[in-house]
Amino acid sequence: MSTAPKIVGTAETVVPIYVWELPVRLTHWLIFFSILILSATGFYMGHPFITVGGRPRDHFVMGTMRVIHLYAAIVFSLAVLFRIYWMFVGNRYARWDQSLPVSGERLRNLWEAIKFFSYLRRDPLPYAGQTATAGLAYAGVFLIQFVMILTGLAMYTVYAAPNSLFQAFGFLIPLFGGLQMAHLIHHIGMWLLLIFLVIHLYLSILFSVIERSVFDSMFSGYKEMTVTVGRETRDA
Numbered sequence: 541m542s543t544a545p546k547i548v549g550t551a552e553t554v555v556p557i558y559v560w561e562l563p564v565r566l567t568h569w570l571i572f573f574s575i576l577i578l579s580a581t582g583f584y585m586g587h588p589f590i591t592v593g594g595r596p597r598d599h600f601v602m603g604t605m606r607v608i609h610l611y612a613a614i615v616f617s618l619a620v621l622f623r624i625y626w627m628f629v630g631n632r633y634a635r636w637d638q639s640l641p642v643s644g645e646r647l648r649n650l651w652e653a654i655k656f657f658s659y660l661r662r663d664p665l666p667y668a669g670q671t672a673t674a675g676l677a678y679a680g681v682f683l684i685q686f687v688m689i690l691t692g693l694a695m696y697t698v699y700a701a702p703n704s705l706f707q708a709f710g711f712l713i714p715l716f717g718g719l720q721m722a723h724l725i726h727h728i729g730m731w732l733l734l735i736f737l738v739i740h741l742y743l744s745i746l747f748s749v750i751e752r753s754v755f756d757s758m759f760s761g762y763k764e765m766t767v768t769v770g771r772e773t774r775d776a
């Protein structure tokens with residue numbers, strides 16, 4: 541007659557965990573590439589650096605840049621809004637409470653993450669999703685992105701056709717203190733997003749070296765996590 545299995549020891553093993561769902565990965569890359577396009581075209585519109593010979597109407601470089609900027613802005617806005625929506629319907633790693641530490645667990649995660657970045661903790665947190673510090677950073681980034689969308693809509697009312705639906709956003713202009721202030725906020729927001737992009741890329745590479753799968757996970761959705769399991773034996 542056999543008896544219940546007995547735990548005779550423990551061992552570490554690496555298991556894949558499905559963290560980033562397809563909508564999260566898709567919006568992540570749409571936002572990333574649209575920011576690059578918006579920054580390049582936006583910088584050109586503020587400081588034209590392409591010169592061509594002949595009559596401007598034969599080339600229409602500025603107009604082309606504005607059109608590219610507009611379509612990239614539409615992609616960016618839809619991706620941001622859908623990602624915010626997914627915070628309420630996605631899996632546990634995509635939820636809004638991963639950005640705002642409202643639970644005791646996330647507050648402890650926040651403290652441990654601060655200790656790691658302050659060199660008071662040697663190893664990173666064994667957590668498949670975002671750390672609480674990363675979540676807070678993303679919350680700030682989403683706020684900046686939302687402000688970028690609103691200031692962009694405010695400024696576009698100047699160029700939109702009189703009967704365009706974009707004219708409905710004219711009420712945003714006085715909310716930002718006029719077109720000049722909206723433009724300044726928009727410009728500052730662009731640089732803040734670019735700074736975050738550089739830091740985010742650096743940390744992604746750093747943690748990919750430490751955890752082996754952070755960067756790859758935004759393509760596959762899976763992260764490899766080391767877990768401790770018990771070895772069992774069963775007496776006859």
